[in-house]
Amino acid sequence: KQEVTQIPAALSVPEGENLVLNCSFTDSAIYNLQWFRQDPGKGLTSLLLIQSSQREQTSGRLNASLDKSSGRSTLYIAASQPGDSATYLCAASGNTPLVFGKGTRLSVIA
Amino acid sequence: NAGVTQTPKFQVLKTGQSMTLQCAQDMNHEYMSWYRQDPGMGLRLIHYSVGAGITDQGEVPNGYNVSRSTTEDFPLRLLSAAPSQTSVYFCASSRRTGGSYEQYFGPGTRLTVT
Numbered sequence: 001k002q003e004v005t006q007i008p009a010a011l012s013v014p015e016g017e018n019l020v021l022n023c024s025f026t027d028s029a030i031y032n033l034q035w036f037r038q039d040p041g042k043g044l045t046s047l048l049l050i051q052s053s054q055r056e057q058t059s060g061r062l063n064a065s066l067d068k069s070s071g072r073s074t075l076y077i078a079a080s081q082p083g084d085s086a087t088y089l090c091a092a093s094g095n096t097p098l099v100f101g102k103g104t105r106l107s108v109i110a
Numbered sequence: 111n112a113g114v115t116q117t118p119k120f121q122v123l124k125t126g127q128s129m130t131l132q133c134a135q136d137m138n139h140e141y142m143s144w145y146r147q148d149p150g151m152g153l154r155l156i157h158y159s160v161g162a163g164i165t166d167q168g169e170v171p172n173g174y175n176v177s178r179s180t181t182e183d184f185p186l187r188l189l190s191a192a193p194s195q196t197s198v199y200f201c202a203s204s205r206r207t208g209g210s211y212e213q214y215f216g217p218g219t220r221l222t223v224t
Contacts, residue, residue: 032210043200044215051210089153093210097143097168098202102152 002027004092006101013080014109021075021104023090028068030094035064035075038087038103047088048075080108111136114216116201122222123191131186131219133201141204141211142184146170146197147218153200159184191223 003026013019023033032051036044048057048064050073056065063076073090089103117132135142143158145168155168159178173195175187184203188195199219204211 032212034213036215043217044202046212046214049210049212091153091213093213097155097158098211098213099155100145100153102150 002030002092002094002099004090004099004101006088006090006104008104009102010105010107012107012109015080015082017080017108018076018078019080019106021077021088021090021106023073023075023101025071025073025092025099027092027094028071030068030092032093033064033066033073034091034093034098035062035073036089036091038089040086044089077106080106082108082110084108113137114201114203114214116199116216116219118219119217120220122224123188124224125191125193127191129188129191131188131199131201131221133184133186133216134182135184135203135214136182137203137205137214138181139203139205139214140181142178143168143202143204143213144174144176144184144186145200145202146195147200148197156186156199188221193223195221196223197221 034049035047050066061078087103087105091098091100114135140161144156145153147153157176159165201216202213204213
């Protein structure tokens, strides 16, 4: 059974800092790994999707990497801003439907 | 495109009542799913559908029923509401991107059962 873990559960950084969010999964037979952002009381917004054949995807200040052999993905946020404050979730899709981690709650302090 | 829409946004039920949460998408996605989100538990899959007429159970299906008569709609029915079903419910639809599915989520329905 696929299990997805995100560490840390919460992170607080000063504005302008570069940061990395971690996601690990137990079953490497995944089709893709998707990163989402969730603001308080809101739905999920898709940030990046990495297919199993890819190693990374970039969108603006965000870069997500995927290492299937080690069961890890990272989300790199460059030059963080207070507007980046949210909960970030990763989810793995494989032979079973999407399995989510519990998220990392990020606070960027001005 | 409206994307994935959910109604209602908020709902309060008494124990034992039944209701249907509505979900619709206008992107012609074949895959749709329902999740519930609870503090400390993350998002858990309730039911999913890979196309009209086909549904399957997820991780926490008990107390919920679904059907998929059209590509666009995927309603979730609570048969007899219980306080344990107090949660935020998200509907999602997926399109195929290469060899995988990219999920798009609705805004959620916040349900309280008293």
